[in-house]
Amino acid sequence: MNGVTVAPLSMQDVPAAIALSLAVFPGGGETSLRACFTRECNRFFAATADGVLVGFGGYSIAADQADVIDVAVSPAFRRQGIARALMQAVLADAQAQGAESIFLEVRASNAPASALYTALGFTMCGVRKNYYKNPREDAVLMTHSLGAVSDKSVEE
Numbered sequence: 001m002n003g004v005t006v007a008p009l010s011m012q013d014v015p016a017a018i019a020l021s022l023a024v025f026p027g028g029g030e031t032s033l034r035a036c037f038t039r040e041c042n043r044f045f046a047a048t049a050d051g052v053l054v055g056f057g058g059y060s061i062a063a064d065q066a067d068v069i070d071v072a073v074s075p076a077f078r079r080q081g082i083a084r085a086l087m088q089a090v091l092a093d094a095q096a097q098g099a100e101s102i103f104l105e106v107r108a109s110n111a112p113a114s115a116l117y118t119a120l121g122f123t124m125c126g127v128r129k130n131y132y133k134n135p136r137e138d139a140v141l142m143t144h145s146l147g148a149v150s151d152k153s154v155e156e
């Protein structure tokens with residue numbers, strides 16, 4: 001995390017966030033991504049290094065439930081704690097916005113993301129069969145109570 005800062009994603013960050021998203025999650029559409037990053041009920045955070053966006057994480061909120069939209073970090077900046085910092089910002093912000101719990105879906109084969117979420121205290125709460133396409137794959141549903149935001153990896 002040396003020299004990397006995490007802050008709410010600004011309008012100036014949107015083109016770089018779209019580019020990172022298209023690189024990391026191929027198949028997305030630029031127009032729908034722009035709408036996602038700028039929609040009022042979605043709240044995104046950006047990680048920047050020397051003014052360059054190297055990661056983002058965001059969620060949506062409705063009443064007392066929040067849902068993680070996505071988290072992604074540029075390949076050259078991975079395993080430095082950036083996604084953890086982004087997700088901690090997401091959890092703290094969702095809690096401050098009044099969410100009591102937060103949910104997410106992750107591809108069953110996405111071991112790095114599953115490990116990240118587990119380290120942050122998310123637990124599995126279900127499976128959506130064949131939820132993802134290209135390739136078709138189950139989604140693992142995970143949840144985290146926001147009554148007590150914690151990072152197991154920090155507590156241990």
Ligand SMILES: CC(C)(COP(=O)(O)OP(=O)(O)OC[C@H]1O[C@@H](n2cnc3c(N)ncnc32)[C@H](O)[C@@H]1OP(=O)(O)O)[C@@H](O)C(=O)NCCC(=O)NCCS
Pocket residue numbers: 024070071072073074077078079080081082083084085105106107110111112113115116117119153
């Ligand atoms: C998943 C992703 C966001 C992790 O980003 P990151 O900045 O490298 O993650 P961090 O460095 O903050 O890792 C925090 C913890 O997550 C776990 N983790 C992260 N990447 C891991 C990997 N490749 N293998 C095993 N555990 C991993 C570890 O517990 C790690 O703690 P540690 O480094 O002290 O062991 C990144 O790999 C990525 O952008 N992947 C592509 C997009 C994606 O799949 N997003 C999730 C969609 S649901």
